[in-house]
Amino acid sequence: MSRHHAPDDFDAPTGVTVRRTRVSDAAAYARMMDHPDVFPNLLQMPHASEEHWAARLAESTALASAHVQIVAEADGAVVGAAGLHPIGASPRKRHSMILGINVDAAWQGRGVGKLLMHSLCDYADNWLGLLRIELDVFADNRRAQALYERFGFVREGVRRCEALRDGVYVDGWLMARLNPSPLRGFPRD
Template sequence: MSDTPWILRRARPADADGFVRMMQEPAVYSQLLQLPFPDAEMWRARLAAQQVTGHNPELHLVAEVQGEIVASAGLHPTGPHLRRRHVMSLGMSVSVPWQGRGLGTALMQALMDYADNWLGVLRVELGVYADNLRAQALYRKFGFELEGRQRAYALRDGQFVDSLLMARLHPEPPRWTASTEGEPPRA
């Protein structure tokens, strides 16, 4: 049995009420592009659209503690452009009582393993508010680097705030090494 109090698993439409509870926290939604007064039906539809199919590389994880959603993080395609199939976008939210307790690290480890070892993603990118130093430190720990600043990016609590663009390139992109083991002899 794990010594962590949380379980990481794929998000599902039935988690909508848990997302609403987490997104009602001003300290959570203010760090995201979410708005106050989240809607369960909107979350249900969003989570249903992310359901696993053979063609959807998206991974949206939740951390659950005693049946309650306390965090979420996901890798999402950047759009329909075929020339950007090698890129995923990352987003994360952690409920206030669970911040600083290793949950962000656990979610990042799971997402980076999925991106690196199962999808072969070359680039993972994200946006983070310039004043969210704790999140920036977490992302740097996983190899993300600052690529730029977007001035007056979003309105938050009546003030325009800057956002930083960060990205991480796969540290050891997949390669193929030819093996002659088990091949029939050449004539």
């Protein structure tokens, strides 16, 4: 991991490592995404299937894919996942990507989310040269918002009635972070 853009008090959780996602992680994705403490805070549907995730991961992990998918792993088990995803096909938005993240219910509050956020912010800033990362978070998910704010994300807007969750329309926040040191090392005249 690089030295840039992590909170000063960041300590990676002991025994947890980060690696690129593989299609063989589909069962772990389905397990995490189907947990009743996880999927309501994401734009996922209940009853996630391994086949669904295998197809999605095959597409997003293909060699030519613009997606960046990583997992956090402890003792050989996937305990969290995150990714950076293109906003669209327009070349005028290549400087931006959307971040998505989830942590296994049993591993929440143990630093896995921080490790994944640190890894993706480092990748975005120092390897992709992104200027902007954006994400959506439910307005009532203060725990996730606090994590994002810790990494420099700020609320840019509210999306009223953004999604249906358990029979109720809930608001969402659009949050974004700009690269704190864009174009480091760029020759200046």
